[in-house]
Amino acid sequence: MTTDATPPPRRYDEVAQAAARAIRLLPATPHNLPSENPATPARVPHRITTDQETVERDLMKLVLTIVELLRQLMERQALHRVDAGDLTEEQEERLGSTLMALHDRMTDLCARYGLTMDDLNLDLGPLGPLLPPGQ
DSSP states (O other): OOOOOSOOHHHHHHHHHHHHHHHOOOOOOGGGSOOSSTTSOOOOOSSOOOOTTTHHHHHHHHHHHHHHHHHHHHHHHHHHHHHHTOSOHHHHHHHHHHHHHHHHHHHHHHHHTTOOGGGGOOBOGGGOBSSOTTO
């Protein structure tokens, strides 16, 4: 008595079709675009619609967000090293002036692209904001 544990071929076809539907890239169609009628519920688009006018600003926002996250991580690491006494006074001074200069440069770049430091703090939904408040 042998039992065949493999499902019938038809089941494989169903799974393959479901997977194909799940990963298929669909072109943006008019029903994917935001509705102009506020009474009509908004649909989640299958594709991201981008505005050519703001693509540079949006890209810069993403880059600056990553740089700001790294800057804050470096600043925390520097504070830990200062608290631990791992640095000489000269190293502490150089590190402090470098971090202040980086913060000033970040502020300048944000102003150049019409962003604030708060704009760089992405909301991660249930995880909360990316960056700590007040930075």
